[in-house]
Amino acid sequence: MANNQLPINHSAHITTLGQLKKSGYKPRTVKAELRENLIRKLRLKEDVFPGIFGYDETVIPELQRAILAGHHINLLGLRGQAKTRIARLLINLLDEYMPVVAGSELNDDPLQPLSVFAKNLIAEHGDDTPVTWMHRNDRYTEKLATPDVSVADLIGDADPIKAATLKLPYSDERVIHFGLIPRAHRGIFVINELPDLQARIQVSLFNILQEGDIQIRGFKVRLPLDIQFVFTANPEDYTNRGSIVTPLKDRIDAQIITHYPKSIEIGKRITKQEARIKDEQKGMVTSNEVIHDLVEQVAVEARGSEFVDAKSGVSARLTISAYEQVIAGAERRALVNGEANTYVRLGDFISAVPAVTGKVELVYEGEQEGAGIVAEKLMGKAIRTLFLNYFPDPDKSKKLKNRVSPYKAIQEWFGNGHTLDLLHDASTEDYKHALDLVPGLRDIVTELHPNETPEHTYFLMEFLLHGLSEHSLISRNRLTAGAQFKDLLSSMFTMPTFGEDEDDEDEEEKPRRRR
Numbered sequence: 001m002a003n004n005q006l007p008i009n010h011s012a013h014i015t016t017l018g019q020l021k022k023s024g025y026k027p028r029t030v031k032a033e034l035r036e037n038l039i040r041k042l043r044l045k046e047d048v049f050p051g052i053f054g055y056d057e058t059v060i061p062e063l064q065r066a067i068l069a070g071h072h073i074n075l076l077g078l079r080g081q082a083k084t085r086i087a088r089l090l091i092n093l094l095d096e097y098m099p100v101v102a103g104s105e106l107n108d109d110p111l112q113p114l115s116v117f118a119k120n121l122i123a124e125h126g127d128d129t130p131v132t133w134m135h136r137n138d139r140y141t142e143k144l145a146t147p148d149v150s151v152a153d154l155i156g157d158a159d160p161i162k163a164a165t166l167k168l169p170y171s172d173e174r175v176i177h178f179g180l181i182p183r184a185h186r187g188i189f190v191i192n193e194l195p196d197l198q199a200r201i202q203v204s205l206f207n208i209l210q211e212g213d214i215q216i217r218g219f220k221v222r223l224p225l226d227i228q229f230v231f232t233a234n235p236e237d238y239t240n241r242g243s244i245v246t247p248l249k250d251r252i253d254a255q256i257i258t259h260y261p262k263s264i265e266i267g268k269r270i271t272k273q274e275a276r277i278k279d280e281q282k283g284m285v286t287s288n289e290v291i292h293d294l295v296e297q298v299a300v301e302a303r304g305s306e307f308v309d310a311k312s313g314v315s316a317r318l319t320i321s322a323y324e325q326v327i328a329g330a331e332r333r334a335l336v337n338g339e340a341n342t343y344v345r346l347g348d349f350i351s352a353v354p355a356v357t358g359k360v361e362l363v364y365e366g367e368q369e370g371a372g373i374v375a376e377k378l379m380g381k382a383i384r385t386l387f388l389n390y391f392p393d394p395d396k397s398k399k400l401k402n403r404v405s406p407y408k409a410i411q412e413w414f415g416n417g418h419t420l421d422l423l424h425d426a427s428t429e430d431y432k433h434a435l436d437l438v439p440g441l442r443d444i445v446t447e448l449h450p451n452e453t454p455e456h457t458y459f460l461m462e463f464l465l466h467g468l469s470e471h472s473l474i475s476r477n478r479l480t481a482g483a484q485f486k487d488l489l490s491s492m493f494t495m496p497t498f499g500e501d502e503d504d505e506d507e508e509e510k511p512r513r514r515r
Contacts, residue, residue: 017110018127020099027112030094030139030186030228031070037093038067049089051273052082054266059086059258066254067093072209072229074194074249077258080315083232086258087142087190090230094136098186102130105178106185106223107139114185114223116173139187143180145197151204155179156216176216181208185225194231195243202248209251235311260303260316267296271319277327285330287344288456290386290463294349295323297382298356305381307366307374318359325352329424337427343455345431346462347424347482350379376478380470387467390460391448394471407473409440410465414474414487422462423482435461 014020028036041048042064049060063086066073075083101108101118108118110131122129143154151157159177162168168175181189191197208214214223231252233244249255261267271292302314329348334341356375360366366374392406405411414420422434435441435458445452445460452460465485469476475488 014099014133015131016127017122017125017129017131020110020131021127025099025111027109029226030188031067031226033095034067034090034093034228035070037095038064041093048093049086052086052089053269053273054261054263055082055258059256062254062256066256069253071253072231072251074231074233074244074252074255075258076233076235076255078234078260078313078315080313080317081258081260082316083258084142084190084192087188087230087232088140090188090228091136091140094139094188096136097133098136098139099131100134102132106182107134107187109186114225139184140190141180141184141187142190142192144192145194147196147198149197149201151179151201152177153179154181154201155204155208155214156182158216181227182214182223182225184227185223186227188228188230190230190232192232194233199245202245205248206251209248234313260299260313261296264293264296264300267299267316267319268292270316271295271323274316274320275323275327277324281327281331284334284341285327285344286341286455287327288459290390290459291326291344291346291349292323293386293389294346294379294382295319295326295352297386298322298378301378301381301385302356302360305366305374305378307362307369307377309361309363309366312361315359318356321355321359322349322352325355333425336425339428342428343459345459346383346466347422350376350466350483351424353379383463383466384470387463387470391444391464391467394468394473406444407440407468409443410438410468411473411487413439414485415489417487419484419486420465421479421482421484422465423479425481432458435465438465441465 014023038048048064049055052060063073075086077083098107099110101110101113101121103121104113104115104118106115106118108114110118110122110129113119113122143149156176156179158175160175162175162177166174194202208225208227209229211224214225229252244252261270268289296319299314299316299319302308302318303310308314326344326348329351330342330344333339333348353372353375356378357371360371360374360378362369362371362374369377394405394407418437420434420438422431426434438461441461441464442457445457445464449457449460465474466476466483468474469485472488475486477484477486
């Protein structure tokens with residue numbers, strides 16, 4: 001056990017400075033505390049940063065090295081890369097409880113008092129000075145850097161009201177109102193989006209980082225603060241909104257670069273952990289791994305899309321929101337149809353466009369296309385990419401000379417003038433009936449995936465139709481309430497404008513779609 005990590009039942013009985021001295025407590029810096037607790041966890045093979053996936057060989061080892069070295073840290077990365085979450089998890093490396101001079105606003109160590117208040121209190125009461133215990137959760141302070149943040153907010157300022165109330169001259173140190181940073185003494189202080197902080201405010205951090213002290217309004221006060229600083233920054237901010245001034249960057253010991261998940265499997269673990277799926281939704285909606293893969297693939301496609309600003313990045317919140325909307329869409333359909341439960345459909349994935357449009361920063365070409373169209377294109381690319389994991393490559397079947405394409409029966413059925421409407425709110429019975437109309441559709445699925453449940457078989461049948469449309473073997477048009485599949489050639493002459501309302505459909509199509 002660390003020197004000052006006293007058992008909870010022990011610390012509860014230590015209420016005075018004298019008792020604390022007898023307990024064997026010895027002061028130490030917060031960086032030493034983080035270091036010793038990290039060493040203990042590493043030796044015990046404990047998970048130091050639970051819930052952080054994909055960083056085991058990159059970010060986390062670098063972070064651990066920085067802590068062992070006693071460095072201030074800057075987490076540099078695009079949005080949605082768990083920078084703030086990592087910073088918040090650092091509190092797990094603090095001792096559970098820490099002794100503090102009772103009533104001290106600077107969390108003074110009873111054996112190393114810092115403030116005038118604590119020094120005077122100890123001088124007056126000696127070993128009878130009251131001691132309280134602060135939990136590690138209270139030793140974490142976080143500030144979002146915004147242009148309106150002032151030096152007074154972070155460091156402090158002279159308080160005229162306090163001076164008047166206590167009848168003190170401005171030369172008295174007691175008139176100082178301390179800011180967030182001094183109040184974080186003996187703890188962790190995090191500044192999110194550091195480049196958004198005005199340059200003159202960043203300058204005020206120089207002495208704190210280098211010397212550990214503060215200067216306020218010309219007061220000759222030196223407070224050797226003990227703080228572990230963690231900063232987060234987005235590389236985009238260096239050019240768009242602001243920058244980290246060079247002397248400040250020089251004083252931040254370790255700059256650790258974060259990244260997006262390097263595989264779909266890691267992305268799925270993050271989404272499953274973070275998605276807020278309610279218990280009633282879990283009881284009503286049955287999902288599958290294909291949907292999880294598609295949701296993650298959308299983010300992969302977005303990060304490589306020519307329509308999306310790569311410098312801005314694509315947050316992991318996109319996949320989390322998209323999956324939540326997929327489940328919510330399936331839940332709504334079950335409620336509308338009075339069904340006790342339902343199986344997720346590919347249409348639920350397609351209808352999650354609103355979760356994508358607000359999560360991607362478009363370049364000029366993307367703005368010209370429109371956010372909704374770009375989102376649907378990304379979803380289409382995700383379907384096209386993952387389609388080959390489950391079915392033969394349609395592009396190769398087009399080139400077959402002596403062999404019959406496995407999709408010939410499906411193409412011929414649509415080529416004979418048939419169309420198929422799959423509506424988002426269709427009941428389970430109507431949904432299955434519509435898919436069963438297409439000859440050869442079930443045969444391909446059952447031949448390639450013979451051991452699937454009936455519900456998943458229908459899901460793969462729908463997936464097959466969407467995949468064929470993405471490979472241009474059949475056509476898919478968007479309806480207001482779903483999708484319509486038809487022959488590719490006929491659609492070239494009858495295809496409605498993208499996003500066209502069902503009121504503008506051909507009159508012959510309305511009765512068929514209603515059926």
